[in-house]
Amino acid sequence: MSLLEVNNLVAGYGMVQVLNGISLSVEEGEVAVVLGANGAGKTTTLRALTGMIKTSGSVLFEGEEMVGKKTDQIVRHRIAHVPQGRGTVAQMDVDENLELGAYIRSDKAGIAADKQKMFELFPRLAERRKQAAGSLSGGEQQMLAIARALMMSPRLLLLDEPSLGLAPLIIRSVFDTLQQINTEFGTTMLVVEQNANLALGIAKSAFVLETGDIVAGGSAAQIAADDTIRKAYLGI
Amino acid sequence: MTKFFQLVIAGIEIGSIYALVALAIVIIYASTGLKNLAQGEMAMFSAFIAYQFHAWGLGIWLALILAILTTFVLGMGVQQVVLKPVQDSSLLTVVIVTLGLFLGLNSVAGFIWGYMMLAFPAIFPEGAVEIGSVGISYAAIGVFAVLLACAGALFALFQFTKIGLAMRAVAYNKETSMLVGVQVNRVIMVGFGLAASLGAVGGIFAAPKLFLDPFMMLTVLIYALASAAFGGLDSPLGAVIAGLFIGVIENLAGGYIGFIGSDLKIVVPLVIILGTLLFRPQGLLGRKYIPRV
Numbered sequence: 001m002s003l004l005e006v007n008n009l010v011a012g013y014g015m016v017q018v019l020n021g022i023s024l025s026v027e028e029g030e031v032a033v034v035l036g037a038n039g040a041g042k043t044t045t046l047r048a049l050t051g052m053i054k055t056s057g058s059v060l061f062e063g064e065e066m067v068g069k070k071t072d073q074i075v076r077h078r079i080a081h082v083p084q085g086r087g088t089v090a091q092m093d094v095d096e097n098l099e100l101g102a103y104i105r106s107d108k109a110g111i112a113a114d115k116q117k118m119f120e121l122f123p124r125l126a127e128r129r130k131q132a133a134g135s136l137s138g139g140e141q142q143m144l145a146i147a148r149a150l151m152m153s154p155r156l157l158l159l160d161e162p163s164l165g166l167a168p169l170i171i172r173s174v175f176d177t178l179q180q181i182n183t184e185f186g187t188t189m190l191v192v193e194q195n196a197n198l199a200l201g202i203a204k205s206a207f208v209l210e211t212g213d214i215v216a217g218g219s220a221a222q223i224a225a226d227d228t229i230r231k232a233y234l235g236i
Numbered sequence: 237m238t239k240f241f242q243l244v245i246a247g248i249e250i251g252s253i254y255a256l257v258a259l260a261i262v263i264i265y266a267s268t269g270l271k272n273l274a275q276g277e278m279a280m281f282s283a284f285i286a287y288q289f290h291a292w293g294l295g296i297w298l299a300l301i302l303a304i305l306t307t308f309v310l311g312m313g314v315q316q317v318v319l320k321p322v323q324d325s326s327l328l329t330v331v332i333v334t335l336g337l338f339l340g341l342n343s344v345a346g347f348i349w350g351y352m353m354l355a356f357p358a359i360f361p362e363g364a365v366e367i368g369s370v371g372i373s374y375a376a377i378g379v380f381a382v383l384l385a386c387a388g389a390l391f392a393l394f395q396f397t398k399i400g401l402a403m404r405a406v407a408y409n410k411e412t413s414m415l416v417g418v419q420v421n422r423v424i425m426v427g428f429g430l431a432a433s434l435g436a437v438g439g440i441f442a443a444p445k446l447f448l449d450p451f452m453m454l455t456v457l458i459y460a461l462a463s464a465a466f467g468g469l470d471s472p473l474g475a476v477i478a479g480l481f482i483g484v485i486e487n488l489a490g491g492y493i494g495f496i497g498s499d500l501k502i503v504v505p506l507v508i509i510l511g512t513l514l515f516r517p518q519g520l521l522g523r524k525y526i527p528r529v
Contacts, residue, residue, distance in 0.1 A: 071415065072414055076417050083411065083415065087411070089404075089409045090408070092408065099401060103402065103417050152416065
């Protein structure tokens, strides 16, 4: 059984349907990516998974149905979601954001240890512990958002376009860090990205989303090697 | 000089009441973006509840603690039943609903307890501490101490507890709060209960001075709203400072400027506030909102 099994997921905003029944699965311990252009439904997919919009179909996480649950209930299964535009509390400092990330946990010693781990993983954040998240650079904010999500000690980490709005060098280091997190902590990830080359580089499996439908899926290597898919959907 | 200090002390006493109600307004505004115009009437209602408990034979301190706890529950109820359904509606809708709550509470209080002024029992002992020629009444010391205790407790709650962290997170960013597992609606509900209780403290401690009737909090509400705007609608510390400032200025102006007297003194702080807000729309300690482009 896969860690996450999505079947015929339909979602949208008000009267507008964005996802027309997509299916995908993520195996425990792997990095999976959903690729697609602007407006393909990448963000909507993640928002549907964490119950932030009206959804129908089936989302099985560890065999349990998530559709119909509220966001805070879904999150309590330790599904961490880093939304587009960072997902930190801009007015709170780095320390407080990390504390907030561990909101659903009550093991004080574990939280303190994980915080220390985050500072080792992201030394820049340690330097800026008492600085408001909103005053950090774009790259630092993205790192804080990832660290905040990791503080939950997630079973599944959802990342919405981690490369958005960052300089190429910073993007590179964000993806390196994601890979490092996956190998060191074994964190399962579902990343949605426009930057196909980078995302395929760290992923094991990949799905291509085109205006609300999954048009291709398979191992990341397969997708990367498929010329038709590359030309038609990924523009690379 | 005696007159000056006496006026300042009286100003701090009434200013503490403004500050308590302003704190309640600020807490709700910060967490929901809603200006609760019924905050004063809710406080008035709590004072009546304390009065009722006392009339049933409870000691005054027990009566007021029970009234504050009752108000906490009522505040949560009001949020769930009256305000939650309109939470995301237009500003006008929300204003009308809080105005409706204002009138409703006022009428219900009038229906139950009547419109005659009732004497509220003294909470603090009579008498005063004499410092030189200046007398500071125990009531003034007491009310000010209560304000400091409430503000201190609030600060500790926000800074050092998990629920406080969640309340601040919800105030700043509801989406991120949800994504870390905060039950946003429950936190807002608790925030309303807390604000109602703070208002209740203000109402109850104002009652011995202002006497008890359904309209007792009318001027207090205006000053509290002014304090909240003056101090910065999202700054609890600003609300406390502004509340005290308004109380003091109002009294000094009434005491020293001949033609103002006690009739026009209500206008003085409002003029100062208007002047300040013209140049600092976010209030003294409020954050300026700069939207990201």
